[in-house]
Amino acid sequence: MVEMELVKMSPKGQLVVPKEIRQLEKFKPSDRFVPFHVKGGILFKRVKMPNVKAEFTSLAKEIEKKFKEKRVTKKDVDGAVKWARKR
Numbered sequence: 212m213v214e215m216e217l218v219k220m221s222p223k224g225q226l227v228v229p230k231e232i233r234q235l236e237k238f239k240p241s242d243r244f245v246p247f248h249v250k251g252g253i254l255f256k257r258v259k260m261p262n263v264k265a266e267f268t269s270l271a272k273e274i275e276k277k278f279k280e281k282r283v284t285k286k287d288v289d290g291a292v293k294w295a296r297k298r
Contacts, residue, residue: 213229213231213232213235214231216229216231236257238257242257243257243258243260244256244257244258245258
């Protein structure tokens with residue numbers, strides 16, 4: 212059980228999560244939280260942020276694989292772009 216600890220808000224509105232809680236929950240400096248107003252206080256919920264670069268790389272590889280399977284060439288893509296721009 213975590214001991215209750217008093218924290219103080221800084222002039223910038225920042226609160227420090229006690230070390231014991233940070234370690235128990237494995238909080239990292241880059242973690243993001245959503246604040247919820249609840250009766251009598253605030254609840255902070257950690258949220259996972261998507262890794263946009265990793266998702267983009269994965270998607271690009273998947274598209275490249277499909278293009279190779281269908282034998283789509285650069286010329287095909289250029290033609291499709293040209294067609295779409297005319298619309």
